[in-house]
Amino acid sequence: MLEEVxxxxxxxxxxxxxxxxxxxxxxxxxxxxxxxSKQCYGNESERRYNDIDLLVPKAFLGDLENHLLQMGFHSRPSSMKDYRLERILCLSSSHQIIPYVRTIGNQSIVIDVNFDIFWGEYEGKKINMEQFLADAIEMDIYGTKVKTLPPLKAMVQLVLHHYKDMNSIFLLATRNTIRSEMFKDIYFLLKNNxxxxxxxxLLRISKEYEIIPYVFYVLFYTKQIFGDSFLxxxxxAFRTPEGEKLLxxxxxxxxxxxxxTVDFRTRLESNDLNDYIEGYLTERDRRKIQLNKQIFMGG
Amino acid sequence: MEKPSIINVVEIINSCIENAVITESNYEDSLIELGVDSIEFIAIIVELEKTFNIEFPDDRLSILELESVSKIIQVICEILED
Structure with a gap:
């Protein structure tokens, strides 16, 4: 209730x-x-969230940032002193820039600006974000008209987002990003659309975007949790040797x-996934985690 | 600012990567396939911006966009001509 308010x-x-x-x-x-939340569960407040996430093509980042600055938002400071280095790092090896924040009283509104649905390390065929966003639909959120992705593209975005969260060494080392709620979103988005x-x-769009193994990966674990035979x-349809190798x-x-080195249930129930990966990280992995910590966690 | 030469850019790139694998003969090959990773790519961009006193535009800052040495030279030339 408080959340909804x-x-x-x-x-x-x-x-x-x-x-x-x-x-x-x-x-x-x-x-x-x-x-x-509205597409999965039929109302805006069913799903917990802290930030407003926007997706814009890279070429429009500057315009959006100007709007945000004019509306009193400011870029959340990171611990990196070199702004240009930070910008290069975000744009070349991430999918988002430093969040924008506006504080009102003791409340902060945080806007996460994403410019890609793939992760920074992605080496495959890129999706043109302007084309991806071209058929955005209008939706009413708490009386405000906003543009959002149609359900099929929302699924593509969500699958890639969850795959990233479940596989990023930075996120696995610093946050518990394998959580059962993420599969609930996938399940209900699918079931209700x-x-x-x-x-x-889904197969047609996944073939076009060359993401079949990632869709298989996320749906496979959704089936492990929900067990529903329609999955x-x-x-x-999505099973491939490449997808099975990712599991x-x-x-x-x-x-x-x-x-x-541990099974999926153990990962899902873990309070600290870092315990399972720390011993296997290379020097380069550690350097990358540290850089990301400086930018996205302020230290 | 003088236009970047292949040798010039190759030297900068090789100074930023652990295994100096770029030569004049493979400057059209994909940086990813040549073994350049995301951290090395950041170092390359920082060094190129410093050397040529430029800023790569937001939508060019990706190893898939600046995919090879020849593409990097082309983009630097475009920025310098602007």
Missing amino acids: RNGAVFAFLNHLDFFSKIRNMPYSLVKGAAL IEDISVQN LEYLE NAYGLCKKERKEW
Whole structure:
């Protein structure tokens, strides 16, 4: 209940700033958070979230950042003193820039600005974000009109997001990013949008974007948790040797990839995934984790 | 600012990577396939920006965009001509 009041107030404040009207002509989508909650569960407040996540093409980052600055947001300081180095790091090896924040009283509104649905280390075919965002749909969130992804693309975004969270050595070392709620979102997004996200539609878009192994990976573990037999049809359609190889591995690129030494249930129930990976990290992995800590965790 | 030469850029890149694998003969090959990783790519960009006194635009800052030495030279030339 408190959560709903807080989130409603955040959107009311953004509405007061005309935030979403001012960026309406920009290719953007509100992703995860309230928009995903509505697509998964039918209402804005079912899913817990702390930040407002926006997805914009890289070429529009400057425009969006100007809007944010004009509306009183500022980039959250990191512990890196070299702003340009920080910017290069975010843009070349991440999918997001430093979040923008505006504080009102004791509340902070945090805007996460994402410019890609892949991770920074991704070595495969990139998706053109302007084209990806071209068919964004309008949605009403707490009385505010926002643009968000249609269900099929929301699934693509969510699958890649979850794959990243489950495989990033930085996230595994610093946060517990393998959580059962993430599979709940996948399950209900699929279950409640079954026509839009039919096996055929998901397979078609996954072939186009060359992401079949990642979709298989996330659906495989969703099936482990939910056990619902309708998922079997998806698993059979998406099963490939490449996807099966990913199941017991972590790391977001070939150079970083390592085998888990514990099973999925243990990973899911762990309070500190770092315990299971720390001993296997290379010097380069550690350097990368440290750099990311400096930027995204302030130290 | 003088236009970047292949030798010039190759020297800078090789100084930023652990195994200096770039030569004049493979400057059109993919940096990823040549073994350049994300941290080395950041070092390369920082060094190139310093040397040529430029800033790569946001939408060019990716190893998939600046995929080879020849592409890097092309983009530096575009920035210097602007």
